[in-house]
Amino acid sequence: xxxxxxxxxxxxxxxxxxxxxxxxxxxxxxxxxxxxxxxxxxxxxxxxxxxxxxxxxxxxxxxxxxxxxxxxxxxxxxxxxxxxxxxxxxxxxxxxxxxxxxxxxxxxxxxxxxxxxxxxxxxxxxxxxxxxxxxxxxxxxxxxxxxxxxxxxxxxxxxxxxxxxxxxxxxxxxxxxxxxxxxxxxxxxxxxxxxxxxxxxxxxxxxxxxxxxxxxxxxxxxxxxxxxxxxxxxxxxxxxxxxxxxxxxxxxxxxxxxxxxxxxxxxxxxxxxxxxxxxxxxxxxxxxxxxxxxxxxxxxxxxxxxxxxxxxxxxxxxxxxxxxxxxxxxxxxxxxxxxxxxxxxxxxxxxxxxxxxxxxxxxxxxxxxxxxxxxxxxxxxxxxxxxxxxxxxxxxxxxxxxxxxxxxxxxxxxxxxxxxxxxxxxxxxxxxxxx
Numbered sequence: 001x002x003x004x005x006x007x008x009x010x011x012x013x014x015x016x017x018x019x020x021x022x023x024x025x026x027x028x029x030x031x032x033x034x035x036x037x038x039x040x041x042x043x044x045x046x047x048x049x050x051x052x053x054x055x056x057x058x059x060x061x062x063x064x065x066x067x068x069x070x071x072x073x074x075x076x077x078x079x080x081x082x083x084x085x086x087x088x089x090x091x092x093x094x095x096x097x098x099x100x101x102x103x104x105x106x107x108x109x110x111x112x113x114x115x116x117x118x119x120x121x122x123x124x125x126x127x128x129x130x131x132x133x134x135x136x137x138x139x140x141x142x143x144x145x146x147x148x149x150x151x152x153x154x155x156x157x158x159x160x161x162x163x164x165x166x167x168x169x170x171x172x173x174x175x176x177x178x179x180x181x182x183x184x185x186x187x188x189x190x191x192x193x194x195x196x197x198x199x200x201x202x203x204x205x206x207x208x209x210x211x212x213x214x215x216x217x218x219x220x221x222x223x224x225x226x227x228x229x230x231x232x233x234x235x236x237x238x239x240x241x242x243x244x245x246x247x248x249x250x251x252x253x254x255x256x257x258x259x260x261x262x263x264x265x266x267x268x269x270x271x272x273x274x275x276x277x278x279x280x281x282x283x284x285x286x287x288x289x290x291x292x293x294x295x296x297x298x299x300x301x302x303x304x305x306x307x308x309x310x311x312x313x314x315x316x317x318x319x320x321x322x323x324x325x326x327x328x329x330x331x332x333x334x335x336x337x338x339x340x341x342x343x344x345x346x347x348x349x350x351x352x353x354x355x356x357x358x359x360x361x362x363x364x365x366x367x368x369x370x371x372x373x374x375x376x377x378x379x380x381x382x383x384x385x386x387x388x389x390x391x392x393x394x395x396x397x398x399x400x401x402x403x404x405x406x407x408x409x410x411x412x413x414x415x416x417x418x419x420x421x422x423x424x425x426x427x428x429x430x431x432x433x434x435x
Contacts, residue, residue: 039069042328044317045086047100050076054284054348055149055315056100062344063335070328083388086110090320097323098332101146101316103133104384105391111136114145115319115326121147121334129337129353130313133384147337148313148353149345153280154208154381155296155310155367162190162274162293171275171297173305175244182253185274192253194273195402196261203259206398207383207391208277209299211310213241215379216302227385227427229419233394234412242408245301246401259403281315283363284349296367298376309371312380313353386419387426393418 046056060072075096077085083106089095090113101107107114118126118140126132126140126147134146158171163181166188172178182192195204217237218226225231248254255261255273267273269289277299278286286294298306317336323329335341342354349361351368359365371378383391397411 038067038328038331040325040328041071041073042098042325042332043073043075043096044332045096045099046074046076047082047102047315048076048079050074054281055345055350058344058348059149059336059341062341063332066335066340067328067331070331072332083109090322093322095320095322097325097329098317098319101134101318102314102384103146103148103312103316105387106384107134107146107318109388110318111143111145113321115321115323115330116143116145117147117319117330117333118142118144120330121337125334125337125354128355129342131337133313134316134318146316146318147333148316149336149341150281150313150315150350151311151353152314152351152381153296153309153311153364153367154211154299155278155280156275156299157268157278157282157286157294157296157363158275159268159271159273159290160293160295161290162188162271166190166274171295172300173298174300174302176303178248178253178300179251181274182248182251186252190271191255191267191273192275193248194261194264194268194276195249195254195258196264203395203399204264205277206395206402207381208279209245209301210394210398211379211382212299212301212306212308213245214238214382215308215310215377216306217241220377220379223379223382223385227419229416229422232412233415233419234409239408239412241301242398242401242412245398246404246408249402249404254402259399280351280361280364280367283361287349287361287363294363296363307371307374307376309367309376309378310381311351311378312384314381314384316353387422389426390415390418390422 044056044060050057056074060074064070064072086095086099090110095113101110123140126144129148131144131147132138132140133148134144136143162185163171166184168181168184172181185192197204222231226233249256249258264273264276268276268286283296298308300306317333319326319329319333337354339354339357342352342357345352346357346360351359351364359368383394386394393415397406397414400406401408401411
C-alpha cells in the first residue's frame with residue numbers, strides 16, 4: 001500500500017499510485033520542443049470562461065514567447081456543458097487541437113480522441129508532474145492522454161473579518177463548532193455558508209464537499225470499494241454524514257435557495273457570506289476582493305477535527321488525435337509540464353503540479369503549511385475516480401439533499417444504483433488505497 005504524505009508547503013504535492021512509473025528520463029524529447037520548427041496556429045479550449053482562468057492566458061503568453069512562430073487561439077467554453085460540447089466537437093472531427101481536461105473518470109471518456117503523450121514528452125517531466133493520473137493504468141510508462149498543469153485543492157474559503165465581527169475567534173473544525181459558529185454569524189445578519197452557482201449553471205459543485213464528507217468516515221483504502229460497488233454509498237456512516245450536512249440549510253446556516261442562487265461569489269466578496277466551498281484556483285479572485293481577510297481551511301464536516309488535505313494533480317490539457325497542428329499542440333503540452341511552464345502556473349496563483357516548484361499564493365501556501373505542520377492525511381478528489389454517470393448521480397443527489405427535496409438515504413441509494421449499472425470498461429480503477 002502506498003503512503004500518502006502532505007507536500008512541503010513550498011512545492012506541489014507528489015501523490016503516489018500503485019503501479020507508478022519508476023521515473024526513467026530516457027524518453028525522447030517532446031516534438032518540436034526547444035526548436036524553431038514549431039509554427040502555425042493552435043486552438044486551445046478552456047473549461048469555463050477565459051476571464052475565470054488565472055492560468056491559461058499567462059501560460060499561452062509564455063508559450064508564444066518561446067515559440068514566436070505560433071499563434072494560439074483561446075476559446076472559453078461554458079463549464080456547465082463543456083463535456084457535451086467537447087464530445088460533439090471531437091466526434092465530428094471539428095474539435096480543438098488542445099483541450100482542458102481533468103484526470104480519472106473525466107479523462108477516460110475522451111481517451112479514444114486523445115493523443116498518447118508518453119513518448120512525446122520526456123518521462124522526467126511526466127513523472128515530476130504526476131501525469132499518471134491521465135494514463136491508461138496508473139503509470140506514465142503506459143499511454144498518457146493528458147498532462148496536469150496544477151495540483152489543486154478542495155477547501156473552504158472564509159472571511160476572517162466576518163467571523164471576528166460575529167464573535168468567532170477561530171474557523172470551525174467540527175460539526176459542533178460549525179453549528180456554534182453559524183449561530184453567531186447568522187445572528188450578526190450574515191449568511192454562514194454560501195451555496196449556489198458560480199458559473200451560471202443550476203445547482204452547485206457538491207463534489208467539493210463530498211471528498212470531506214466521505215473522507216471523515218471512510219479511510220482511503222475503502223474508497224476503492226465504493227468505486228467498485230463492494231461498499232455501498234448507502235452505508236450507515238455515510239448516510240449519517242450526508243444527513244448532518246443536509247441539515248445545514250434547515251438550521252438556517254446556508255442561503256435558502258441553494259439550487260438557484262447566482263450571487264454566492266459576489267456575496268462572499270462583499271462580506272455578506274462568511275464561508276464558501278471552493279478550490280485553490282479560487283484563491284486569486286478571493287484575495288483581489290478581500291485581501292488578507294480571506295483564508296482557507298479544511299471543511300469542518302466531521303465529528304472530530306478534520307485533518308484532510310483534498311489535493312490532486314487536476315486541471316490539465318489533452319492533445320486531440322485529430323489536431324490540425326499536432327507538432328505545436330504537443331509542444332504546448334510539453335511546455336505546460338516543463339519547469340518554465342510550471343513557474344508560470346505558480347506565479348499565476350495556482351498550486352503547480354511539478355514537485356520542487358514553489359507555491360507563491362499566500363492562501364494556498366498557508367493551508368499547505370498547516371497540513372504539513374499538523375501531518376494531515378492527503379486524499380484525492382473523489383469525483384475524479386468515478387464514472388461520469390456515477391458522478392452525475394452523486395452531484396444531483398447531494399444538491400437535492402441540501403435543498404430538502406430527497407433524503408440522504410435515497411440519494412446514496414441512487415448512487416449505488418448508478419455504480420451497479422456500470423460496465424467494466426466504464427469503471428475507473430486507480431487503486432487509491434493500495435493494490
